[in-house]
Amino acid sequence: MYRANTSHLQGNLFSTLDKLPSGVREILETSWAGTFRHEVFGRLDEEPFAVLYSTTGSRPNVPVNVLVGLEILKSGFGWSDEEMYHEFLLNLQVRYALGYENLGDGYFAIRTVYNFRNALSEHMQKSGENLLDVAFRQVTDEQLSAFALATGKQRMDSTQIASDIRQYSRLQLLDEVLQRVNRMLTSDDQSRYGLLLAPYIKGKSGHYVYRLQGGEYKKHLAQIGPLMDQLITELASEYADDPIYQMLVRVFGEQFILEYDEVQLLPGKMVAATSLQSPDDPEATFHTKNGKSYRGYVVNVTETCDPDNDFQLVVKTQTESNVTDDAAMLVEALPELVERTELDTLSTDGGYNSPEVDPLLDEYSIDHIQTAIRGGKPDPTQVSLSDFTFDFNHDDEPIQATCSQGQTFPIELGRTEGRYIGRPDTEVCNTCLFFARCQVRPRQGNHAPTLYFNQRELLLARKRQDLDALPDHLRNLRPPVESTVRSIKHPFRHGRVLLRGKFRVASAITASAFMVNVRRIHLVLKRKRPAAAPALQLPVNHSLQPHFPAFLCFLLLSYSFRQLRRCNIVLSCNNWPHSLPIFLCPVPLTLSSHT
Numbered sequence: 001m002y003r004a005n006t007s008h009l010q011g012n013l014f015s016t017l018d019k020l021p022s023g024v025r026e027i028l029e030t031s032w033a034g035t036f037r038h039e040v041f042g043r044l045d046e047e048p049f050a051v052l053y054s055t056t057g058s059r060p061n062v063p064v065n066v067l068v069g070l071e072i073l074k075s076g077f078g079w080s081d082e083e084m085y086h087e088f089l090l091n092l093q094v095r096y097a098l099g100y101e102n103l104g105d106g107y108f109a110i111r112t113v114y115n116f117r118n119a120l121s122e123h124m125q126k127s128g129e130n131l132l133d134v135a136f137r138q139v140t141d142e143q144l145s146a147f148a149l150a151t152g153k154q155r156m157d158s159t160q161i162a163s164d165i166r167q168y169s170r171l172q173l174l175d176e177v178l179q180r181v182n183r184m185l186t187s188d189d190q191s192r193y194g195l196l197l198a199p200y201i202k203g204k205s206g207h208y209v210y211r212l213q214g215g216e217y218k219k220h221l222a223q224i225g226p227l228m229d230q231l232i233t234e235l236a237s238e239y240a241d242d243p244i245y246q247m248l249v250r251v252f253g254e255q256f257i258l259e260y261d262e263v264q265l266l267p268g269k270m271v272a273a274t275s276l277q278s279p280d281d282p283e284a285t286f287h288t289k290n291g292k293s294y295r296g297y298v299v300n301v302t303e304t305c306d307p308d309n310d311f312q313l314v315v316k317t318q319t320e321s322n323v324t325d326d327a328a329m330l331v332e333a334l335p336e337l338v339e340r341t342e343l344d345t346l347s348t349d350g351g352y353n354s355p356e357v358d359p360l361l362d363e364y365s366i367d368h369i370q371t372a373i374r375g376g377k378p379d380p381t382q383v384s385l386s387d388f389t390f391d392f393n394h395d396d397e398p399i400q401a402t403c404s405q406g407q408t409f410p411i412e413l414g415r416t417e418g419r420y421i422g423r424p425d426t427e428v429c430n431t432c433l434f435f436a437r438c439q440v441r442p443r444q445g446n447h448a449p450t451l452y453f454n455q456r457e458l459l460l461a462r463k464r465q466d467l468d469a470l471p472d473h474l475r476n477l478r479p480p481v482e483s484t485v486r487s488i489k490h491p492f493r494h495g496r497v498l499l500r501g502k503f504r505v506a507s508a509i510t511a512s513a514f515m516v517n518v519r520r521i522h523l524v525l526k527r528k529r530p531a532a533a534p535a536l537q538l539p540v541n542h543s544l545q546p547h548f549p550a551f552l553c554f555l556l557l558s559y560s561f562r563q564l565r566r567c568n569i570v571l572s573c574n575n576w577p578h579s580l581p582i583f584l585c586p587v588p589l590t591l592s593s594h595t
Contacts, residue, residue: 002053005063008099015101033097035522052119067116069098075508076515078491085110150306151341157481162496163296165278184244225256225263281500287322298322300329311520314513319506327354347478383438386461422451488512
């Protein structure tokens with residue numbers, strides 16, 4: 001049964017923290033744990049998580065903000081589950097960050113964490129909603145508002161993240177699938193197919209590959225195809241709904257092809273990047289970038305970048321299969337970013353450029369600043385379309401062009417929509433020194449110079465012109481996001497998340513982004529923190545002198561205990577007796593007298 005956690009809103013009169021020296025307690029409260037407690041734990045809305053719990057009367061849940069907080073700390077510090085649980089039990093900073101002030105409070109078994117993750121995953125599968133992402137948006141939006149951060153300028157970048165899967169060779173992957181098919185079968189079916197599967201189920205899949213002699217690799221690959229085809233046909237009636245059988249069907253379709261009723265092995269270059277990389281993570285895909293191979297996912301990060309902000313916050317993370325294009329993630333993220341923030345300028349690299357991106361940015365009136373343009377650069381020895389300047393009508397269609405040498409000529413619509421033709425003066429072009437290298441020179445048997453281009457080419461030319469004219473202060477907005485990406489990946493060893501599956505990887509990335517924001521907020525608060533705690537001045541009237549003990553007790557009980565212990569109390573009086581019952585005060589007490 002769901003119950004909101006409000007225990008941290010009311011401090012304990014006596015707690016483990018009271019046994020700490022005042023200096024140590026101040027260190028604790030001003031450490032990252034204090035920032036986490038106020039900026040994440042204290043802001044987290046638990047209500048969206050109520051759908052994970054039963055509505056009938058039952059045992060109350062372990063606090064949601066504690067469980068979510070543990071997930072954030074686990075990813076933020078790169079802990080294993082055992083390390084996370086150990087820190088929760090014994091680390092005073094972690095317990096304070098999660099709202100506990102006594103070491104013995106809030107105990108639960110580690111199995112509770114596993115059950116919570118399973119509930120989150122099941123909810124994602126049923127509804128398509130990642131509740132951790134919902135929490136990140138809610139908390140981050142409150143932080144943006146609380147610190148008055150400008151959100152008009154934002155930047156975006158992507159990175160590869162590896163899943164915790166083994167790197168299989170092609171033959172080893174097929175053998176591993178057959179081993180799992182064998183484990184799926186009933187005992188009777190295992191006996192029935194025992195001879196067929198015997199060569200592939202002796203030991204682990206790696207052992208099967210290592211036993212092969214030179215030159216036998218392709219032969220064994222070809223033998224597995226007909227066996228898989230036979231299993232798919234004969235097991236369909238009984239095992240069609242089993243995930244292992246469906247994996248068998250998938251891997252057969254990705255690795256083999258039927259030609260004239262014969263099973264043929266697909267050439268390696270024809271195997272899609274979306275093909276199965278590991279039976280343990282069916283959603284992981286294969287991608288090659290800058291000559292390096294990746295198996296896993298791609299992460300897209302968006303953060304604020306207004307130079308007037310004291311610090312910047314990550315506002316969104318996305319995790320997709322690593323064959324997903326950067327531009328596609330931008331298209332997906334843009335509507336939410338516009339709804340949540342005041343986005344008007346977006347800085348990216350050249351990967352975020354596509355025919356779908358440009359009209360969407362125009363729809364939301366967002367300036368797109370790219371530090372590079374996707375595709376090959378124009379030949380610097382040739383005069384390209386970006387060397388021409390264009391005039392446009394009210395429909396943003398080109399009506400006139402001017403070359404780099406100053407000749408102006410009209411632009412006409414082509415026969416096909418979105419295509420344009422410009423016809424400069426032949427005599428002027430023939431006398432131009434750059435004519436032999438110019439884009440208007442005659443081609444394909446034409447005798448007159450002509451400029452042909454389409455809407456897409458014109459858009460790219462304008463982008464290159466805007467990039468060349470970009471001032472340094474705008475050009476330098478994007479690069480720091482690479483540091484943010486590095487900060488999010490840093491807790492994961494060698495860019496590898498020790499998790500499998502898109503949802504689990506996405507949750508870990510979101511949790512790490514939570515912690516990146518906490519660290520940034522903490523650094524700013526640390527710089528702005530006053531050198532000493534403020535003093536609370538309490539003027540005391542002479543008429544209260546005989547009743548001082550009762551007055552002090554009433555003061556301590558009625559005044560907010562949480563505020564009081566953060567202050568120094570200064571009693572200011574006239575000719576006050578020297579013997580004061582200061583043992584009644586649980587906070588630092590300073591006496592001052594004057595006449």
